[in-house]
Structures are given as C-alpha cells and as structure tokens.
Amino acid sequence: MHLRSSRRIRGAKSNGGRGPRAATDREATTSRGRGPRTAILTDAPPPAPPFDAPPFDAPRSGARSGAHPTAPRPGSHPAGTELLAQLPTDEVPIVTRHVGPVEAFRRFWPLTQGDRRWLVLVIMCAILSALAETVTILIFAQLTDQALAKGSVSAFWHPAGIWLGVAVFGAVVGYLGNSVAAWTAERFLLRLRARVFTHLQTLPPHFFQRNRRGDLLERLTGDVDAIEHLVVTGMVTACAAVFSTLFYGAAALWLRWELALATFVAAPIFFAATRRFTNRLREVSRRQRAADGALTSVVEETLVNVVLTQAYNRQHDEEQRLGRAARRWLRASVASARLNALYTQLIEVLETLCVLAIIGLGAWEISAGRMSLGELLAFAAFIGYLYPPIRSLGQLGLTATAATAAGDRLLEVLDARPAVTDPEPARTTPFPQRAHGEVAAQDVTFRYPSSPHHNAVNALSFTAHPGQFLVVTGPSGAGKSTLAALLLRFYDPDAGTVRLDGIPVDRLPLADLRRNVTLLPQETLVLHDTIEQNIACGREDPAPTHEEVVQAARAADAHSFVAALPDGYDTVIAPATAALSGGQLQRIAIARAMLRDAPVLILDEPTTGLDTLAAQRILGPLHRLAAGRTTVVITHDLDLAATADHILVLDDGDLVESGTHTELLLRAGLYAQLFEGKK
Numbered sequence: 001m002h003l004r005s006s007r008r009i010r011g012a013k014s015n016g017g018r019g020p021r022a023a024t025d026r027e028a029t030t031s032r033g034r035g036p037r038t039a040i041l042t043d044a045p046p047p048a049p050p051f052d053a054p055p056f057d058a059p060r061s062g063a064r065s066g067a068h069p070t071a072p073r074p075g076s077h078p079a080g081t082e083l084l085a086q087l088p089t090d091e092v093p094i095v096t097r098h099v100g101p102v103e104a105f106r107r108f109w110p111l112t113q114g115d116r117r118w119l120v121l122v123i124m125c126a127i128l129s130a131l132a133e134t135v136t137i138l139i140f141a142q143l144t145d146q147a148l149a150k151g152s153v154s155a156f157w158h159p160a161g162i163w164l165g166v167a168v169f170g171a172v173v174g175y176l177g178n179s180v181a182a183w184t185a186e187r188f189l190l191r192l193r194a195r196v197f198t199h200l201q202t203l204p205p206h207f208f209q210r211n212r213r214g215d216l217l218e219r220l221t222g223d224v225d226a227i228e229h230l231v232v233t234g235m236v237t238a239c240a241a242v243f244s245t246l247f248y249g250a251a252a253l254w255l256r257w258e259l260a261l262a263t264f265v266a267a268p269i270f271f272a273a274t275r276r277f278t279n280r281l282r283e284v285s286r287r288q289r290a291a292d293g294a295l296t297s298v299v300e301e302t303l304v305n306v307v308l309t310q311a312y313n314r315q316h317d318e319e320q321r322l323g324r325a326a327r328r329w330l331r332a333s334v335a336s337a338r339l340n341a342l343y344t345q346l347i348e349v350l351e352t353l354c355v356l357a358i359i360g361l362g363a364w365e366i367s368a369g370r371m372s373l374g375e376l377l378a379f380a381a382f383i384g385y386l387y388p389p390i391r392s393l394g395q396l397g398l399t400a401t402a403a404t405a406a407g408d409r410l411l412e413v414l415d416a417r418p419a420v421t422d423p424e425p426a427r428t429t430p431f432p433q434r435a436h437g438e439v440a441a442q443d444v445t446f447r448y449p450s451s452p453h454h455n456a457v458n459a460l461s462f463t464a465h466p467g468q469f470l471v472v473t474g475p476s477g478a479g480k481s482t483l484a485a486l487l488l489r490f491y492d493p494d495a496g497t498v499r500l501d502g503i504p505v506d507r508l509p510l511a512d513l514r515r516n517v518t519l520l521p522q523e524t525l526v527l528h529d530t531i532e533q534n535i536a537c538g539r540e541d542p543a544p545t546h547e548e549v550v551q552a553a554r555a556a557d558a559h560s561f562v563a564a565l566p567d568g569y570d571t572v573i574a575p576a577t578a579a580l581s582g583g584q585l586q587r588i589a590i591a592r593a594m595l596r597d598a599p600v601l602i603l604d605e606p607t608t609g610l611d612t613l614a615a616q617r618i619l620g621p622l623h624r625l626a627a628g629r630t631t632v633v634i635t636h637d638l639d640l641a642a643t644a645d646h647i648l649v650l651d652d653g654d655l656v657e658s659g660t661h662t663e664l665l666l667r668a669g670l671y672a673q674l675f676e677g678k679k
C-alpha cells in the first residue's frame with residue numbers, strides 16, 4: 001500500500017503491527033528553530049515546541065550572543081566588589097501576562113500578509129494529497145478483491161497503473177505543498193523576528209535592565225519559532241487534518257456506513273483526552289520557555305564576563321550557576337516530555353482498541369457474507385488513516401497551548417511602549433539640517449519608572465551656548481548620566497523642558513535630534529567589523545571615503561597605532577575581544593564622532609577605566625573633537641573640569657553649584673571638596 005512519506009516523532013514507537021495503521025505515527029518531526037517545518041502535508045502536526053526541545057539547546061543562542069556591543073572592554077572594569085555585585089542572578093523570568101491561543105493567533109496572523117495566496121496553495125496541495133491517498137486505498141481494495149483474492153495477474157495491471165499514476169500525482173503535490181509551506185513558514189519567521197527586533201530597538205534603557213539579554217535572545221529565537229508553529233504550520237496542519245478527516249471519513253462511510261459510525265464514536269474520546277492535558281501543558285510550557293531564557297542568559301553573561309570570571313576565580317561559581325539553570329531547564333523539559341509521552345501512549349491504546357473493534361466487527365461481517373476481504377482491509381486502512389488527522393486536530397490544541405506561552409513572552413516585548421516617540425506631525429517643529437548647538441534645560445525633573453519616589457534629577461536649569469565646553473560633575477549617583485539621557489531624549493522629563501536651539505526636544509523628530517547630538521558613552525561601542533568600518537559608521541550619508549576615515553583617525557590620534565597593525569584599517573575587531581587597549585578603543589570612538597560631526601557632543605566619563613597616561617593621551621583628541629561644538633562632559637575627572645567654560649555640580653539630583661573652576665574653588669563648597677579629594 002502506498003503510504004505517504006513520513007517522519008517519525010522523536011521517541012514515537014511503532015504500533016506493534018496493529019494492522020494497516022502500522023504507519024500511523026506520522027507526526028512530523030521538527031527541531032525547534034533548526035529542523036525544516038515541511039511536514040505540513042502529513043497527517044499529524046509538528047509537535048509543540050516543548051515536546052521536542054533538544055537537550056541543552058539554549059547555549060546555541062547563548063553562544064550567538066557572546067559578542068555584545070555593550071560588552072566591557074578590557075581594562076575598563078570598575079572596582080572588583082562593585083563588579084561582583086553587578087554579576088547577574090540566575091532567576092527565571094516569569095511573564096505575568098497571559099493570552100489565549102485565539103488572541104495569540106489574532107495578534108500574529110497579520111504577519112502572514114503577502115503570503116496568504118501561498119498558504120492557499122499549500123492547503124490546496126494538502127487537499128489534493130488527501131484525495132490521492134483516498135483514491136489509492138480504494139484501488140487497493142479493488143486489487144485485493146479482483147487480483148489477490150482470485151489469483152488473477154491480468155486483473156492486476158490496470159488498477160496497478162492507476163495506483164502508480166495517482167501515487168506520482170500525490171507525490172508531486174506533496175512535494176510542492178511541503179516546499180511552499182516551508183518557504184512560507186520561514187518567511188513568517190523572518191518577518192516576526194524582524195518585527196520583534198525592530199521594536200526592541202525602540203525600547204528604553206530600563207527595559208533592558210529589567211530583562212536579561214539571554215532571555216531576550218531566547219524570545220527572538222525559540223519563542224518566535226513557537227509562534228510560527230501556531231500561526232503558519234498550525235493553521236495549514238489544521239486545514240490538512242480537517243480535509244483528510246472528511247475524505248477518509250466519507251470513504252469509510254461509503255464503504256460500510258454502519259461500521260464507520262460505530263468507529264466514529266471513538267472521536268470524542270480523543271478530544272476529551274486532549275483537553276485533559278491542555279492546562280497542565282500550558283503551565284509546563286511556560287516554565288520551559290522561561291527556563292530556556294534563563295539558561296541562555298547564564299551562558300551569555302558568563303561569556304561576556306569571562307575576564308572577570310577568570311580574574312576572580314569564579315569559574316566554579318559560574319559552573320554552579322549554569323548547573324542550577326540547566327537543572328531548572330531539565331525539570332521543565334522532562335515534565336513536558338512526560339506529558340507528551342503520556343498523551344501519545346494513551347492515544348495509542350485508544351487507537352488499538354478501535355482497530356481491534358473494527359477487525360472483530362469486520363470478521364463478523366465477512367463471515368455473514370456482507371463484506372469482502374478487500375473491503376475490510378480498505379475500511380481498516382481508512383479508519384487507520386482517519387485517526388492521525390483526528391489526533392492531529394487534538395494535538396493542535398496542545399501545540400497552540402504551548403505556543404501561547406511563547407506568545408505571552410513575545411507580546412510582552414511587543415506591547416512594551418517606547419519611553420519616547422516622534423512627535424505628532426502637528427506638534428513637530430521643522431528643524432534645520434544642522435543645529436547651532438544651544439542646549440538648555442529648564443526646571444527639569446525626572447524620576448525613573450522603576451524608582452517613582454526618588455528624583456534622579458530635580459528642577460535642573462542651565463544653558464550651554466553654541467561652542468561652549470560644559471562639565472557636569474558631582475558624587476556618584478548625583479544624576480549626571482541621567483542628564484545625558486535626557487539631553488538625548490532617551491526619556492522625557494516628568495516636569496520642565498529640554499531644548500535644542502530653543503526648540504523643546506520632544507517637538508523634534510528623534511532622528512533629527514540624534515543626528516545633531518553625538519553621545520560618547522562610557523563603554524565604547526565596537527562593531528564586529530574592520531577598524532575602517534568601526535570609524536566610518538559614524539556617518540552614513542554621505543558614506544565617508546577612506547581618506548576621510550584616515551583624517552578622522554589622525555585627528556583622534558588613532559592613525560599611528562592603526563597603521564602599525566598588520567592589517568591596518570582592515571583589522572577586524574569585535575566586542576569584548578577587540579585586541580586594542582581601552583585608550584585605543586576610546587580614540588577609535590573619538591574618530592567616529594569626528595566623522596559624525598554633530599554640533600553637540602556629550603561625553604560620559606571619557607577617561608573612566610583609563611590609566612593616567614592613557615587618560616592624558618586622549619585629552620588632545622578630545623579637545624580637538626570639542627572645538628567648535630557645544631560639549632557636555634560628564635566626569636569625575638576634574639583635570640577636564642579645569643579647562644571648562646562652565647561647570648555644573650550635581651548632588652543627589654540637585655544642581656548645587658555652578659561657575660568656572662576658579663569661581664567654584666573660591667566658593668569652597670562641594671566642588672572644592674571634590675577637587676581637594678582628588679589631590
């Protein structure tokens with residue numbers, strides 16, 4: 001008998017020769033995020049992601065994430081105890097929002113836009129494939145009665161030819177359907193991942209402080225896959241299963257309706273069995289998705305902090321941390337595998353009971369002369385073929401349930417609102433291509449969403465005129481970096497206004513604002529690319545020439561060490577592994593900012609993590625960079641403050657002093673104390 005090609009679910013066992021349905025375990029096996037999603041035209045759906053999560057899958061994405069743009073650069077570690085406190089915990093992130101399968105489907109279905117005609121083609125192929133299968137079984141009955149039972153070779157050729165023709169047709173539509181289904185599913189995945197990724201990039205810094213990187217990576221990989229299983233593969237599988245059920249059921253009814261009705265009685269039992277598993281599975285799936293994310297996080301964080309780990313002999317602690325996360329993942333995976341196994345075995349027992357009942361009834365019918373052997377075999381084949389799509393429909397419920405756990409996690413990201421957005425067109429103020437560079441804050445008060453009772457910045461007012469060199473200093477936690485975040489509009493103040501050239505920044509398109517304000521953060525941003533590209537990325541339009549890159553590198557005192565490298569500007573550097581010193585990386589960042597050529601510059605602790613010599617070395621490039629621009633330098637380094645046009649001294653969010661270096665020393669206040677402490 002022709003049976004369509006099948007891929008067996010991992011761990012599924014044979015049905016022990018229970019008649020024609022010996023090949024009923026035709027569930028498609030897809031490996032989460034790796035295997036093809038092509039078994040849509042088989043009878044059973046791909047298993048829910050928790051059912052086939054490969055052991056120790058998470059490090060896969062963890063390894064990918066090892067290179068992170070904010071990885072600490074060598075030599076830039078703060079004091080050890082502070083860093084040890086920064087080491088992440090291995091808590092499991094549990095998402096609090098819950099959506100049902102229908103809501104999850106509704107939210108993600110729009111992403112199939114543009115591919116729906118292909119989905120229709122896949123469904124058509126599934127219908128034709130089921131139809132071809134039905135025809136071959138009927139021909140099989142004819143062959144059994146007319147050729148096999150009568151021992152007639154001449155009666156063999158005609159039906160055999162038709163069978164072969166139908167089988168080839170079935171194979172062609174099966175191949176076409178599976179290929180298009182895989183293509184459509186992968187395109188959906190690409191779109192969904194891009195959508196989540198694009199949205200992630202708009203989210204405010206505190207979102208990334210609240211959510212671990214590894215967990216976010218897992219959402220972009222495993223969770224995105226799980227949603228695809230629900231929306232594309234799941235939907236197509238459901239259609240294929242419905243039509244298969246209709247065709248095989250109709251054929252069975254046509255052959256022997258009384259017998260068919262007797263066996264259909266079993267269908268509700270399958271649904272009842274499935275329903276009993278749904279709630280439990282949802283909980284287990286949620287735990288498993290979260291454990292996946294936690295495991296990825298631990299691996300990712302360990303890789304990013306590998307220098308610290310080695311320096312503090314923390315290898316053992318990190319192994320224990322990984323072990324704890326891995327055990328949590330293992331418990332969740334085993335629970336999910338057990339549920340799956342229990343469900344599969346239960347269904348197999350039910351199927352065996354049904355097949356035995358048919359054979360018993362069939363034997364009785366044959367003995368009474370009401371049925372031929374060929375009809376009985378064909379009937380048993382239809383019933384055997386009928387259960388997998390029914391089971392498939394039931395299991396789809398489980399797949400959907402498991403996918404909603406992933407949907408919860410993705411929707412939590414997609415529903416997180418950016419802290420700032422572009423102004424409405426009616427509120428947008430037209431802005432010249434290049435600002436003059438006047439930066440002002442007026443009565444600005446801000447508190448972080450996560451600490452609503454403490455003002456990080458309190459009623460702060462100041463003005464920096466175009467070309468001025470302004471230093472912002474003060475003790476740790478005074479609000480200096482917060483001020484930088486407000487000037488770049490990572491957040492909007494709770495009260496007061498930040499202005500660029502007199503225009504409130506929340507009236508400027510974000511792209512315009514950030515084109516005019518360059519930030520040099522504490523951690524140098526390193527792209528996994530050549531040094532040339534790491535400098536050139538400062539300006540996109542027009543893209544800088546090699547000569548302009550070299551010119552910027554010369555102005556940043558970077559040219560000599562770059563030219564001395566064996567591959568010069570073509571040397572590839574990567575985050576965390578850049579074979580350059582902290583000072584050299586800082587000079588690359590200065591060259592990048594030179595190319596960007598924005599009228600306003602914000603430097604956040606430009607000399608932090610550098611030794612005295614390296615810090616001295618970048619002062620020249622920094623001053624060249626600052627020349628002709630409004631420059632706001634956030635620093636504890638009061639050597640820089642001495643050369644400032646104006647100094648703001650913050651303490652616990654308040655502006656407590658302002659003036660020039662000399663004025664502030666004469667005042668003998670906090671600035672003088674800080675300066676004395678430095679000596």
Ligand SMILES: Nc1ncnc2c1ncn2[C@@H]1O[C@H](COP(=O)(O)OP(=O)(O)OP(=O)(O)O)[C@@H](O)[C@H]1O
Pocket residue numbers: 205206209448449450451455456474475476477478479480481482483
């Ligand atoms: N993401 C955040 N969520 C909640 N509170 C924050 C966050 N970032 C900073 N804070 C708090 O806001 C206040 C100001 O922090 P900020 O980082 O601006 O200080 P700072 O002067 O730059 O400190 P440092 O010199 O140590 O870098 C501090 O009390 C800090 O704990």
